[in-house]
Amino acid sequence: MRPDDLPQIRELNIFKGISEESFDELMRASFLQTFPAQMELIEEGEPADFLHVVVEGCVELFAQSNGRESTMAMVYPVSSFILAAIMKDAVYLMSARTNKKSRVLMIPAVSVRHVFDTDPAFSKAMVIELSSCYRGVVKEHKNLKLRTSVERLANRILRYRQKQQNDQITLPYDKKILASNLGMTPENLSRAFNTLKPYGVKVEGNKITLSDVEQLAKFAKPSKLIDDQSV
Amino acid sequence: MRPDDLPQIRELNIFKGISEESFDELMRASFLQTFPAQMELIEEGEPADFLHVVVEGCVELFAQSNGRESTMAMVYPVSSFILAAIMKDAVYLMSARTNKKSRVLMIPAVSVRHVFDTDPAFSKAMVIELSSCYRGVVKEHKNLKLRTSVERLANRILRYRQKQQNDQITLPYDKKILASNLGMTPENLSRAFNTLKPYGVKVEGNKITLSDVEQLAKFAKPSKLIDDQSV
DNA sequence: CCTTACAATTGATATTTATCAAGACACTGT
DNA sequence: ACAGTGTCTTGATAAATATCAATTGTAAGG
Missing domain, CATH: 1.10.10.10 (Winged helix-like DNA-binding domain superfamily/Winged helix DNA-binding domain)
Incomplete structure (x- = not known):
């Protein structure tokens, strides 16, 4: 993590209102990395090690089964993805690849869970983010079933x-x-x-x-x- | 709420580890009500006033659009439904009706949000529940798109x-x-x-x-x- | 008990969507 | 510039799914 990236990160919605200690803990083991297009970031079925946040660019979430593949969602800045897997300490249900050159913040799952347990502002932000994601999928599902x-x-x-x-x-x-x-x-x-x-x-x-x-x-x-x- | 229902409710996963004060606050304005089959509990588009928890029976979540209707999920004990709408203080995205005679715990949204803010054990439980729901919909969505x-x-x-x-x-x-x-x-x-x-x-x-x-x-x-x- | 309403099945048909094949086009890297 | 690759489009066809209609069966209500 380059020091001059920090102020920009600090402004993100998911860190709004959290304490300096919490923010430091989250950032200590995090990476802010730039990936080229078409780079696979996550493969479904793998343990959820990092919470990913798209800071710049665009990331495609997709799923595979039985030789078929389907794009599940496109994630734009500034949104996290696969937060639920992190919170449940479970495996990813979807794969992710960059659609264009993208900057992605990767926060270790253990840090996310720890700060969630200790900083109410962060747990609030996480739950709002998670709720938004949930409602997003429900809408997608309705879209597919009703149209x-x-x-x-x-x-x-x-x-x-x-x-x-x-x-x-x-x-x-x-x-x-x-x-x-x-x-x-x-x-x-x-x-x-x-x-x-x-x-x-x-x-x-x-x-x-x-x-x-x-x-x-x-x-x-x-x-x-x-x-x-x-x- | 009948007093003799409380011990059973207290055992539910979503209340595990929360303080007595929190539990009391949640229960104070709650109802545990028995509904006959085919009773509409929630209509999509309405503000989310209560968190619903199926304690007994079975509830159908469905959605409508453009004259069409589709069953989105069946909810069995003991699960909440439409938690995301509560946390975001938004409108319901799905309607709900009992499929058979059911007992449903209804907790006021304001209480849920308040206890979420004050009791870490509850916020933890809520986030786990929410994550499970999220992953459930993602799986359903994959099911539909890949098969x-x-x-x-x-x-x-x-x-x-x-x-x-x-x-x-x-x-x-x-x-x-x-x-x-x-x-x-x-x-x-x-x-x-x-x-x-x-x-x-x-x-x-x-x-x-x-x-x-x-x-x-x-x-x-x-x-x-x-x-x-x-x- | 009868009546009614509705779930469930089946057949015939229509619509929607996918697959296969071919050609046009655009982009990339050398 | 040019070969090569992959996207996009169009046509022909096939497969999947929905609709419509008719019938049976079954359960609830008077």
Whole structure:
């Protein structure tokens, strides 16, 4: 850990309000490391040794079984991942790889658990973080069980529009990953985009242009309890 | 709350190790209530007022969107549900109804949050419970994204076999709910059972008889990281 | 006891989604 | 610049899953 990284780290939400001693203990054995794209950080089934926090870049969480692979989530700064495995001292349920060059803070599991037990501010922050993650997965699960693939895509486009505050949208990662994340094949994602053409969705590479948001929303029928990240 | 219920409640895992004051505070405004089957306890979108704990019976968590409905999980004693909403002071993401006559402990959200802030043993218990729930949903999500419907059914049957320690299995609830929980229609569940007939799966009403567990397991390819509830 | 309602199954069909194959395109590293 | 690699798209086809309709069986309520 380079000393000049510390002030930036200290500002992270998960460390807000915790004592200097706690922060020191957490940082003592931690690493803040920069990884190139496509670097596997975690493999599912391994014991959870470190709590990972994406500080910069983007990390893909994925799972494998029976020769199949699926993107479970994309993690952006500043969020931790696989906190539950740390708290339960269990194995990772998902694998993680960088999607682009990323800076990742790695805090030893034992430190996390110890400070959790001794610093109420930290345990509070951890529980909020964990709750957010939990609700995120529940929403994803509802998304998958209650919608068709085209509906999922339409709602995802609306989410990007919301986030980027623009009717001209840039897809944040490859369509292949987007497809997997949305629970479909790349071929089907292509066709889903075509299906949305009548609703004013124009695709050019990784740029999406929306010309009739109202119609698109009417089709997508977004729900706060699935799509709203702040709820 | 009837006084003679208290000792039983006190033994629950989520109260293990917490102080008498904390326990008293939690119980003071709590209810332990018996509900008939098919009673709606929670509606998604409502503010999270109470932490619910299933003490006896069985509760179905389900979600609705766009005219569709899907069973998200079945909750058995002794587990809480929708803890994350309580901790975040947010709205429920799922609805809940009793599946059979059930006893449910209802603890006011404000008490939960207050005791969480003041009693480390309780915050520890809450975080373990929350982590378990989180990992449960992740496994469900993997199940849905990485397997076909017949594979999901096969693995579910193996799980019941494990739990009931018997090759003669009793389905714990209606096939309609099972189908929805597994992410398929009732019609398809019927057909999926037929597909499994060559693997020694015989169905008679809500009784399943397995005559070739080895072949079934070979087909199902169960994975610890999806099917093992203790991992 | 009858009636009603609904779960469950089955068949026929439609829709959705995946797979396979091929070609266009873009990016990377030498 | 160019070969090589992998993404993306499109078409043809196959597989998985849903829908619709009809029937049986079963359990609850009057």
